[in-house]
Amino acid sequence: MPAGLYVHVPFCKRRCGYCxxxxxxxxxxxxxxTVDAILREAAREAGAWAGSCFDSLFVGGGTPSLxxxxxxxxxxxxxxxxxxxxxxxxxxIEANPESTDADLLAGLRAAGMNRLSLGVQSFADPELRLLDxxxxxxxxxxxxxxxxxxxxxxxxxxxxxxIPGTGAGAAWRQTLDExxxxxPDHLSCYLLSLEERTPMGRRAARGELHLPGDAAAxxxxxxxxxxxxxxxxxxxxxxxxxxxxxxxxxxxxxxRGGVYLGLGPGAHGYDGTVRRANLPDLIGYLSGIEGGxxxxxxxxxxxxxxxxxxxxxLGLRLREGVAWREIKGRFGxxxxxxxxxxxxxxxxxxxxxxxxxxxxxEKEGWFVSNRLVGELITGAExxxxxxxxx
Amino acid sequence: MNIPRARVRNFCIIAHIDHGKSTxxxxxxxxxxxxxxxxxxEQVLDALxxxxxxxxxxKAHAITMYYLADDGxxxxxxxxxTPGHVDFSYEVSRSLAACEGALLLVDASQGIxxxxxxxxYMALDHDLSILTALNKIDLPNARVDEVRGELRDLLxxxxxEILLTxxxxxxxxxxxxxxxxxxxxxxRGREDAPLRALIFDSAFDLYRGVLAYVRVVDGALxxxxxxxxxxxxxxxxxxxVGHFQLRLVAQDALHAGDVGYVIAGIKEVADAxxxxxxxxxxxxxxxxPGYKPMKPMVYSGLFPVDAxxxxxxxxxxxxxxLNDAALVYEPETSxxxxxxxxxGFLGPLHLEIVAExxxxxxxxxxxxxxxxxxxxxxxxxxxxxxxxxxxxxxxSSEMEAIQEPFVVAMVITPTDHVGNVMxxxxxxxxxxxxxxxxxxxxxxxxxxxxxxxxxxDFYDRxxxxxxxxxxxxxxxxxxxxxxxxxxxxLLNGDPVDALSIIxxxxxxxxxxxxxxxxxxxxxxxQMFKIAxxxxxxxxxxxxxxxxxxxxxxxAKCYGGDVTRKRKLLERQREGKRKMxxxxxxxxxxxxxxxxLKSGE
Numbered sequence: 001m002p003a004g005l006y007v008h009v010p011f012c013k014r015r016c017g018y019c020x021x022x023x024x025x026x027x028x029x030x031x032x033x034t035v036d037a038i039l040r041e042a043a044r045e046a047g048a049w050a051g052s053c054f055d056s057l058f059v060g061g062g063t064p065s066l067x068x069x070x071x072x073x074x075x076x077x078x079x080x081x082x083x084x085x086x087x088x089x090x091x092x093i094e095a096n097p098e099s100t101d102a103d104l105l106a107g108l109r110a111a112g113m114n115r116l117s118l119g120v121q122s123f124a125d126p127e128l129r130l131l132d133x134x135x136x137x138x139x140x141x142x143x144x145x146x147x148x149x150x151x152x153x154x155x156x157x158x159x160x161x162x163i164p165g166t167g168a169g170a171a172w173r174q175t176l177d178e179x180x181x182x183x184p185d186h187l188s189c190y191l192l193s194l195e196e197r198t199p200m201g202r203r204a205a206r207g208e209l210h211l212p213g214d215a216a217a218x219x220x221x222x223x224x225x226x227x228x229x230x231x232x233x234x235x236x237x238x239x240x241x242x243x244x245x246x247x248x249x250x251x252x253x254x255x256r257g258g259v260y261l262g263l264g265p266g267a268h269g270y271d272g273t274v275r276r277a278n279l280p281d282l283i284g285y286l287s288g289i290e291g292g293x294x295x296x297x298x299x300x301x302x303x304x305x306x307x308x309x310x311x312x313x314l315g316l317r318l319r320e321g322v323a324w325r326e327i328k329g330r331f332g333x334x335x336x337x338x339x340x341x342x343x344x345x346x347x348x349x350x351x352x353x354x355x356x357x358x359x360x361x362e363k364e365g366w367f368v369s370n371r372l373v374g375e376l377i378t379g380a381e382x383x384x385x386x387x388x389x390x
Numbered sequence: 391m392n393i394p395r396a397r398v399r400n401f402c403i404i405a406h407i408d409h410g411k412s413t414x415x416x417x418x419x420x421x422x423x424x425x426x427x428x429x430x431x432e433q434v435l436d437a438l439x440x441x442x443x444x445x446x447x448x449k450a451h452a453i454t455m456y457y458l459a460d461d462g463x464x465x466x467x468x469x470x471x472t473p474g475h476v477d478f479s480y481e482v483s484r485s486l487a488a489c490e491g492a493l494l495l496v497d498a499s500q501g502i503x504x505x506x507x508x509x510x511y512m513a514l515d516h517d518l519s520i521l522t523a524l525n526k527i528d529l530p531n532a533r534v535d536e537v538r539g540e541l542r543d544l545l546x547x548x549x550x551e552i553l554l555t556x557x558x559x560x561x562x563x564x565x566x567x568x569x570x571x572x573x574x575x576x577x578r579g580r581e582d583a584p585l586r587a588l589i590f591d592s593a594f595d596l597y598r599g600v601l602a603y604v605r606v607v608d609g610a611l612x613x614x615x616x617x618x619x620x621x622x623x624x625x626x627x628x629x630x631v632g633h634f635q636l637r638l639v640a641q642d643a644l645h646a647g648d649v650g651y652v653i654a655g656i657k658e659v660a661d662a663x664x665x666x667x668x669x670x671x672x673x674x675x676x677x678x679p680g681y682k683p684m685k686p687m688v689y690s691g692l693f694p695v696d697a698x699x700x701x702x703x704x705x706x707x708x709x710x711x712l713n714d715a716a717l718v719y720e721p722e723t724s725x726x727x728x729x730x731x732x733x734g735f736l737g738p739l740h741l742e743i744v745a746e747x748x749x750x751x752x753x754x755x756x757x758x759x760x761x762x763x764x765x766x767x768x769x770x771x772x773x774x775x776x777x778x779x780x781x782x783x784x785x786s787s788e789m790e791a792i793q794e795p796f797v798v799a800m801v802i803t804p805t806d807h808v809g810n811v812m813x814x815x816x817x818x819x820x821x822x823x824x825x826x827x828x829x830x831x832x833x834x835x836x837x838x839x840x841x842x843x844x845x846x847d848f849y850d851r852x853x854x855x856x857x858x859x860x861x862x863x864x865x866x867x868x869x870x871x872x873x874x875x876x877x878x879x880l881l882n883g884d885p886v887d888a889l890s891i892i893x894x895x896x897x898x899x900x901x902x903x904x905x906x907x908x909x910x911x912x913x914x915x916q917m918f919k920i921a922x923x924x925x926x927x928x929x930x931x932x933x934x935x936x937x938x939x940x941x942x943x944x945a946k947c948y949g950g951d952v953t954r955k956r957k958l959l960e961r962q963r964e965g966k967r968k969m970x971x972x973x974x975x976x977x978x979x980x981x982x983x984x985x986l987k988s989g990e
Contacts, residue, residue, distance in 0.1 A: 006949045021948055060949045158946070191944040214940035221944070239944055254950040268951045275952070313955050345974060349918055368917055370942040370955070374962035375917070 002055035004253045004260035005083065007038060007075070008267035009064040010282060013099065017132040017200040018192060022266035022280035023062050030282065034264070035071045037289040039078040041263050044294070046082050048271075049261055054083060056090040056250035063119075065095035069107030076111040083261075090249040092117050092156075097135035097143045105150035115154040115248075116147050117186075123178040124171035127163045131200075137178065144182045154246060156186035161220040163192055164209040172220050173227075180231045185246040189224045190239050191217055218367050225366075238317045238361075238369050255314045257307075265295070275300045308335060309377050316373050321353075321360025334384060342379030346372065393456075393466040395581075395647045399574045400605065401491035401521075402470040404482075404513060406503035406861065409495055410525040414557035414566075415453075415471060421563045422455040422467070424635060452488075452591070452603055452649055454633040459571045467570060468649040470590070472509070477737030479865060480684060483512055484590040484665045487680060488605035488649060491519045491574030493566065494541075498524040498532035498554075502540050502828060504802045504863035510544075520545060521569050523553035528561065540828055577647025584675050585609035585617070587644070587652070587668040592659045594712040598629075600656035601638070604668060605649050607678060612643040616671040617654060621663055621681060625671055626654035659715040684716045686734025687795060687866065688761045688845055689778040690741050691722050691888065692748070693730030695755035695979055700729045706752035707731060710744060717744060722779070726888040726970050727757060727982065732779055734764075738845045757982055759888050763841045766793040766869050780890040783876045786927065793869040795841040798823070801852065802834050803860035810855040811835060818843040819894060838867055840894070877931075879905055880923040881913075884973030888982060898924075902932040905985065912981035915939040920975055 011031065012023040024030075057079065064072065072093065079085060092115040093108055100118070108116075122128050123137040147155055157179050161172050179187060194201035194211065203209045212220070225235055233241035237255065240248065254260060262269030265285035268277045278285060279296040288295035302310065308331050315322040328336045343359055346352040351365035351372050365372045405411040418424075452470045459465055472485045486492065492513040496506055513520060522541050527534055538549050553569060555562035591603035604611070611617070611631055618625045630653040632640040644650045656662050665681035694703045711717050717740075719733035735741040738761060745758045764778045768790040777783055783792075799820065803811045805827070812822070812835065820837035827833050839848075844864060852860050877898050879889040889909075893901050902924030909922050917939055924932040947954055969976040 004950070008949055058949070188946070190946040193945040218940040239946070254952075260950050262949065266949075268949055268953075270950065277951070277953070309956070309959065310952060313959060314952065346917075351917065364917075367944070368939055368942050369944075370958050371917060371939065371962065374959050377959065378963055378966050 001258060002086065002253070003049065003052040004250050004258060005054040005057045005079070005085065006250070006260055006262045006267055006269070007057070007059045007064075007079070008262065008264035008278075009034075009059060009061040009067060010265050010280070011061065011066050012063045013066060013096075013134055014132065017130075017203075018194055018198055020195040020198055021062070024282050027282065030286065031067055031071055033286055033290070034282070035067065035075050035078075037286050037295075038075065038264050039082065040289050041295065042079055042082040044289075045261055045263070049083060052084065052259070054085045054089060054261070056092070056253060057085060058092045058094075058248075058250040060092075060094045060117075062094075063096045063099060064093050065099040065104060069104045072104075072113075073107050073111040076108075076113065080112070090115055090154075092248065092250060094119065095143075096133075097139045100143050100146075102146045102150060105146055105152060109150050109152065113152070115156065116152045117156040117158065117188075118143065118147075120157045120179065121160045122163060122171065123175040124167075127165060127171055127175075130163065130165065131160070141178075141182065144184075154185045155182075156188065156248065157182070157184045159187060159189045160192050161189055161224065162212050162217045164204070164211055168212055168216070169220070172223065176224060176227045180227065186240070186242045186248060187228060187233060188240050189221075189228075191221070221367050234319075236319050238366055252318065255318050257311050257314060270302075273302060275302055304331070305381070307331075308380075312339075312373055312377055312380075316359070316361050316376075317369065319360060321358045323358050324356070327359075335380070338383040339376070339380040341383050342376050346376065352376075393464065395645065396576050397463055397465045398468070398576055398647050399465060399491065399570050400468045400470065400489045400577055400647070400649055401493060401518075401570055401574050402472050402485055402489045403493045403495050404472060404486075404506070404509035405495040405525075406497070406500070406505040409497040409500065409503075409506070410557045411471075411495055414495060414525065414555070414563075415469060417557050417560055417563045418467075418469060418567065419453065419455060420560075421567065422457045424453065424455045452634050454635050454639075454649070457567050457571070460568055461571075465571050467567070470649065477735070477740045479508070479512070480682070480736075481591065481664055482509060483516075483680065484588065486513055486516045486518060487665075487678075488588055488590045489516075489518055490577055491521060491570060493521045493523060493570070495523050495525050496537060496541065498527045498534050498537050499529050501533065501537045501832065502544065502802065503861040504800050504834075505861065507544075507802070507834070508800060508863040508865065519573055519575065521553070521566075521573055522547060522551070523555050523562070523566060525555050525557055527554045528556040528559050536829070540832075543829070579607050579646035581608075581610060581646045583608035583646075584673040585611055585668065585670045586675050586678055587611055588678050589619075589662055589664055589666045589668065591664060592662040592715065594659050598653050600653075600659050600662045602652045602654070602656065602662040602668070603634075603649075604644065604652055606644045606646050608646055608675075609670075610643045610645045611652060611668065613640075617652075617668050618671050619661070619663070620667040620669060620675075620677045621683075622661060622666075624661060626656055629653045629655060658711075659713060660711070663715065684736065686716070686718055686736065686764070686778070687841060688735045688737055688741055688763060689732060690735070690745075690761040691724060691727065691730055691757075691759035691779070692719070692733050692745070693724065693727040693757045693759070693888075695757055697728050699754050702752065703731070703748065703754050703756070706748050706754060707733070709752075710747060714744070716740065724759075724888045726886050726972055726977070727759070728970075730757075734778060735761075738849075757888075757979070760891055760985075761845050762892060763795050763845065765874065765892060767791075768793070780876055780892045781887060783892060786875070791871050792874045794872045794874060796838050796867040796870045797841050797844060797864040798867045799837045799839045799844060799862060799864040800834060801837070801860050801862050802828065802832060803856050805831055805833050807856040807860060808833050808835070811852065811860055814848070814851055814855050815839065818848055819896075839864075840870075840872065841866075842892070842894075875926045877902055877905075878925050879909065880921075880925055880930075881909075881972050881975040881977070882921055883923075884975070886972050886977070889985060898926050899931050902926075906932045906934045908985055909981065910934045910936055912984055913975070913977055916975060918974075 010024045091113050093113050094117045096119045120140050125136050194204050228241045236247050259272045265282045266280040276299045285295040343352050347354045353360050353362040403411045455467045457465045457467050470485050472482045538552050586608045587604040587606045589602045593601045615628045630640050631644045632638050633650045667677045669675045707719050716736045719731040722732040748754050748756050764776050767775045770790050815837045820839040823836040825835050873895040874892050877891050877893050879886045906922050906924050919938045920936040922934045923930045
């Protein structure tokens with residue numbers, strides 16, 4: 001089975017007020033060293049992954065576009081030199097509108113990028129300002145135009161709903177409409193959730209920002225489903241929509257429980273047995289790699305029970321759900337039976353759909369999927385599935 | 391030391407909680423040099439930590455003191471300590487029966503309180519000579535003259551007969567001892583009559599078995615003799631007799647009038663019943679008057695929070711029962727709470743103490759369900775049945791009538807609060823009996839009231855409605871016909887057995903509303919909406935709907951980082967461990983605790 005390749009570029013011009021990911025700001029001086037280190041890490045891993053072939057490469061962040069044409073080109077070329085990347089691999093680069101221009105796009109195209117994932121978030125300028133984004137809606141339209149001109153085959157837009165503000169409903173409709181008008185191949189819509197350690201999270205805790213209530217958030221989600229479906233997009237994953245056949249191959253691989261190699265500080269990988277994460281520590285990463293060793297990282301062996309959990313945790317995010325045949329084959333008849341028993345009440349209540357072939361999330365279940373899957377897993381476990389772990 | 395009976399005195403101290411009984415006992419022991427200051431821990435007689443902490447005496451104790459009086463003679467003074475709470479009033483009455491005198495101790499700042507009175511009436515019933523003392527006269531807010539006036543009016547005593555003390559400061563202690571010597575008659579009883587000894591308390595010793603605390607009424611009790619207990623007819627060989635002097639001091643014999651202990655190979659305290667009579671094997675004697683088996687008046691389900699603690703709970707209850715004959719329990723299974731026990735107690739305080747000891751001494755996380763009283767069900771076929779759990783209540787169609795226990799409640803309150811107290815009593819289905827003014831500022835109210843109402847937040851409300859001044863005492867009155875119904879709580883149609891209660895018809899709506907509203911606050915929202923209902927039979931009398939959870943975290947997770955998803959799952963799993971499943975609804979353990987607690 002083909003593998004995925006993920007590269008984490010932790011750099012941002014500045015950290016957005018809601019962002020809880022691993023990013024570094026003001027580290028421009030380390031860009032080159034980081035690209036070098038990632039390539040050295042790739043070379044190091046080449047042996048272990050020699051038997052695989054990568055059919056997707058996803059350069060995520062952070063803000064990969066911040067690296068610029070030259071470094072990104074060097075990164076893509078270098079990875080291709082060191083690892084078995086298929087010629088028709090999906091190659092996605094995440095980009096922010098303010099650091100993306102025609103020159104960069106042309107360069108990336110030349111380096112083999114065939115999918116651009118643009119961090120749009122909103123088409124309402126007040127919302128963009130509130131989120132500390134460095135671009136405005138006009139810039140997004142311009143960049144999309146440039147991407148078309150550069151012949152980028154696939155375009156994905158990242159959007160955020162549930163942004164605080166009085167006109168949140170209208171702003172979200174506007175954002176959806178304008179996004180659809182740009183005819184992207186793919187859309188990701190995420191609910192803004194504020195961690196308390198972020199600046200916006202602190203403002204919300206102080207009562208200065210008011211997140212929409214549960215009912216409003218649910219309404220935003222439902223309106224996205226409705227509008228995007230009308231516009232011809234398939235809701236193939238809990239937070240992702242695509243034109244037919246234009247799903248994100250890289251992420252689908254992750255959700256299907258596939259293997260992937262993660263490179264760069266803060267990157268996660270999975271080889272089918274062990275989950276590995278480089279620690280979110282740029283300096284530690286650089287000095288580890290440059291010293292000829294391995295970067296600081298943690299590893300976790302995934303046992304039978306964990307694998308079962310993850311299979312559901314990830315697999316049920318997809319509209320296709322999980323196949324009974326696979327569950328039986330991997331975890332045994334008993335586990336499949338336990339899962340079926342645990343699923344029954346939720347099927348009856350319209351949260352899950354279950355047929356001979358597959359188990360998947362339905363209507364009611366999408367918006368509470370984490371909890372639902374949690375219920376399902378704990379239910380199945382107490383009913384006898386994969387109890388092998390001490 | 392062999393003291394002739396003429397110089398033996400048996401007396402007890404009766405007092406309201408916190409009026410200083412234990413401190414006074416300490417001073418008496420000190421003054422009679424029964425123990426040196428060095429041995430003296432404060433309030434020696436309160437052996438249990440819990441008693442010490444709450445400042446109340448749970449179990450009666452007794453101690454023998456030798457006192458060199460002003461007349462140059464040495465007296466043997468047996469002080470029998472009595473529990474200070476109405477739950478244990480039967481034990482108090484048996485302790486009183488072992489005495490000839492009682493010292494009524496009244497806090498000079500508080501004056502007469504409800505328990506002072508009820509204990510006093512009990513002492514008068516036993517024909518004890520009553521001595522009175524005002525305690526805490528050193529306090530700046532002591533109202534010596536007024537309280538002396540109250541006592542004078544109450545007992546017809548001369549004011550100069552009322553002793554003035556401060557146990558804390560050691561004032562007036564010798565005067566008390568002198569008065570005991572002078573006023574309390576020596577024990578009566580015929581040494582040459584066949585043995586009759588009253589068991590007024592018992593304790594369990596891990597090595598020696600049961601220690602029965604006895605007052606020899608007639609005859610003498612010697613080591614090596616064969617005795618029997620009249621209520622059970624069981625026979626025992628006396629292994630040891632003796633006096634209490636902090637330690638057990640063995641004697642050859644206990645004589646008529648003596649107070650002491652008997653060790654006779656009795657295995658369980660339940661076999662040495664308080665109030666029972668000890669007699670020699672082969673003699674025909676009438677039992678001493680007043681014996682009645684102790685009967686639980688309050689029941690509660692005790693469940694371990696962690697199901698794995700079931701066996702530990704069982705063992706702990708067994709150990710507590712070794713020393714507490716009034717504690718009874720049997721296994722109970724609840725849909726909501728799993729395996730546990732239904733336990734019977736003398737009263738709400740007894741329940742609270744046992745629950746607290748299980749938590750503290752045995753480290754068991756415990757849920758105690760809303761206490762209920764025992765009911766008498768009269769079936770149509772004329773049979774009568776006592777039920778002690780709401781679950782056992784038959785359908786109303788199968789019942790002719792239900793009776794519930796009523797008590798006579800006595801409240802002493804400053805006159806300012808009389809209106810509020812009366813309103814509360816009426817609210818609690820109390821039937822007014824009488825009102826009596828102790829003086830111009832304080833009144834005594836008497837009500838007949840269902841015990842069930844009394845154990846449900848009455849005391850707290852009494853305290854708050856009277857700014858803490860009103861005091862309460864009560865005694866069992868009788869079983870009375872009552873319009874009672876079983877109130878069930880349903881979650882999405884499934885009954886939550888642990889929350890079922892038996893209530894008066896008129897209270898059903900109020901209690902149902904309360905339960906439903908409380909549950910709505912306490913149950914976390916779930917994936918579907920939950921109908922919370924209170925129902926009597928098939929009739930829903932209160933309902934509330936808890937809307938469904940509508941969202942969870944749908945934030946972006948980047949680059950195949952599944953750890954966040956898994957953290958969510960772990961949190962959910964952890965939460966679930968503490969949940970109880972009722973049908974499809976999950977209720978956190980804390981919700982049960984909060985609800986059940988609110989009823990305590």
